[in-house]
Amino acid sequence: MKNKVAVYRKEHFNAAHRLHNPMWDEARNNSVFGKCNNPNFHGHNYELIVKVTGVPDAVTGYVYDMKLLSDLIKENVLERFDHKNLNLDTLEFKQLNPTAENIVVLIYNILREKIETAFELKVRLYETERNFVEYPAN
Numbered sequence: 001m002k003n004k005v006a007v008y009r010k011e012h013f014n015a016a017h018r019l020h021n022p023m024w025d026e027a028r029n030n031s032v033f034g035k036c037n038n039p040n041f042h043g044h045n046y047e048l049i050v051k052v053t054g055v056p057d058a059v060t061g062y063v064y065d066m067k068l069l070s071d072l073i074k075e076n077v078l079e080r081f082d083h084k085n086l087n088l089d090t091l092e093f094k095q096l097n098p099t100a101e102n103i104v105v106l107i108y109n110i111l112r113e114k115i116e117t118a119f120e121l122k123v124r125l126y127e128t129e130r131n132f133v134e135y136p137a138n
Contacts, residue, residue: 010050018041072111077110080092092106
């Protein structure tokens with residue numbers, strides 16, 4: 001078996017959101033989501049790290065063309081979410097609470113459709129410097 005190598009692409013985007021469950025009253029939303037339930041929204045400077053793992057190509061030496069990975073992220077994630085209000089400006093979060101957990105799974109699913117299954121894919125999303133999520137978790 002050939003040795004696998006992981007390559008990473010780091011990107012950045014800004015987005016606003018509100019964590020809110022419309023089936024709950026304001027008291028419960030405030031209790032569960034706190035400041036993140038602000039009716040006027042709040043924003044984050046998200047850091048996105050995409051990890052692709054595979055065996056380097058014998059001819060190019062690449063695991064995955066980093067320019068292609070960069071373009072995939074820009075076209076499919078950054079253009080969709082950067083400088084957007086996730087609750088109001090995106091179809092994906094009209095019915096889905098835009099928690100970091102839901103955002104990272106969505107980004108993974110978007111990229112998984114574009115990256116061949118021969119490559120392992122993992123997505124990490126920093127909502128703040130100290131809070132981040134990763135999918136898949138294993």
